[in-house]
Amino acid sequence: MYKVTIKPQWQVQAPNGEPALVRLVELLVGIHETGSLARACARAELSYRYAWGMLKMGQNALGAALVTSTRGSGARLTPLGEKLVWADKRIAARLSPLLDSLASEIEVEFERAFAPAEAxxxxxxxxxxxxxxxxxxxxxxxxxxxxxxxxxxxxxxxxxxxxxxxxxxxxxxxxxxxxxxxxxxxxxxxxxxxxxxxxxxxxxxxxxxxxxxxxxxxxxxxxxxxxxxxxxxxxxxxxxxxxxxxxxxxxxxxxxxxxxxxxxxxxxxxxxxxxxxxxxxxxxxxxxxxxxxxxxxxxxxxxxxxxxxxxxxxxxxxxxxxxxxxxxxxxxxxxxxxxxxxxxxxxxxxxxxxxxxx
The missing domain is CATH 3.40.190.290 (D-Maltodextrin-Binding Protein; domain 2)
Structure with a gap:
């Protein structure tokens, strides 16, 4: 039986038309949940250098800092970073049941190609x-x-x-x-x-x-x-x-x-x-x-x-x-x-x- 998974993904477009958040939200969620940029990078399979560049680009596009980091205390999100993380969590919580239902419908379409509908x-x-x-x-x-x-x-x-x-x-x-x-x-x-x-x-x-x-x-x-x-x-x-x-x-x-x-x-x-x-x-x-x-x-x-x-x-x-x-x-x-x-x-x-x- 085929298994279908659908996940919500979103990004913010800066005033100049450039996307400000390409995988950036995923990185911020990782920092929020692990308290560490290094652990967030490992979870997202991103290099530390690439992640810092992503954070700087996002901060430049949005005009405000997203993360603060101090030696010995890991990384912490700024209020703006927290807002983006909770926006992501609200999107997932609101859409996941709908997307799960849609995934189930697609699985059924696959199944109907191989099994009678009454099954x-x-x-x-x-x-x-x-x-x-x-x-x-x-x-x-x-x-x-x-x-x-x-x-x-x-x-x-x-x-x-x-x-x-x-x-x-x-x-x-x-x-x-x-x-x-x-x-x-x-x-x-x-x-x-x-x-x-x-x-x-x-x-x-x-x-x-x-x-x-x-x-x-x-x-x-x-x-x-x-x-x-x-x-x-x-x-x-x-x-x-x-x-x-x-x-x-x-x-x-x-x-x-x-x-x-x-x-x-x-x-x-x-x-x-x-x-x-x-x-x-x-x-x-x-x-x-x-x-x-x-x-x-x-x-x-x-x-x-x-x-x-x-x-x-x-x-x-x-x-x-x-x-x-x-x-x-x-x-x-x-x-x-x-x-x-x-x-x-x-x-x-x-x-x-x-x-x-x-």
Missing amino acids: ILRIHASHGFAVETLHRFLSRKQIAADLKYRSSQEVLASLTRGNCDLAGMHLPIGELEAPMLRLYAKWLRQGNLHVVDLATRRQGLMVARGNPKKIHGVADLVRKGVRFVNRQPDSTTRALLDLLLARENIDGRAIDGYDNGEFTHAAVAAYVASGMADAGLGIETPAQRFGLDFIPILQERYFFLCPKAVYDTTAIDAVLAILRTSEFRKAVNALPGYDARHCGRVLGVVDAFPELRG
Whole structure:
């Protein structure tokens, strides 16, 4: 099976029309992550002399220093250098799920040239790190999967139209489950569906390291001087925030940044880590990856919906076999905030969500 990888790349053009950043951002990211120009050069496979020349050209084109270096203390980025690095991280966090979906489509086109279309597993899912892990395991097993990341509403609509075999979404566990279920009941009550558990994960507030704004819950988001970054309007995490705010009798319009929406948890984390916001609601994994503090609020359940007509197929059998392996569960449990103890469990919709009875 062919594997396709697509990575975002960007550059800035100076006022004179010359490109100011050709591999320069890659070098700056290396300095940021290693604290050393020499180690950044080794990682990028650039000579030390060439890298210094690249830095000087970039600084001349942009009109400001990008790196400071002192004997014995390594290299440090200037504020401008930091801004370029965090711009790169935000671009990657925002585009990676989209590019992963596109790469999956291209892989499927390769596969269709060698295998019948019905052999390709169609997965439409709300973005999540356990889903990414499953996709990697499917690739290792040479199982062709067309993975598309969508909002939960789009996923359910796709399932209803018969355009996917597995529909991945998430719902909160506890008192907010029932009101959230009501948002999706018209799809879930259609019957003829199996629920396949993937994992539980923690949702909470992502804040800067040390929590300088002393944010401890959604009630603190309305305080003056607190900037928030939200998710897109049709996402389940956005709906979850609205339920949390309603529980506190808070109008979302009172929050600075309520209308600023990002499309993934990682993009929210990058937004906060770059200093553009003080808090965002999301899961724990990207918070840790971006060096943020995480304030847990609740657990949620991530699962797949599978039509009964598709359930008894070799493709679904292969997925269930992967989900039930200790190797896969270990990989998911290694993700901060994730718990795979029920991974691969299969239930009827009403058994999984008793609130749907009647």
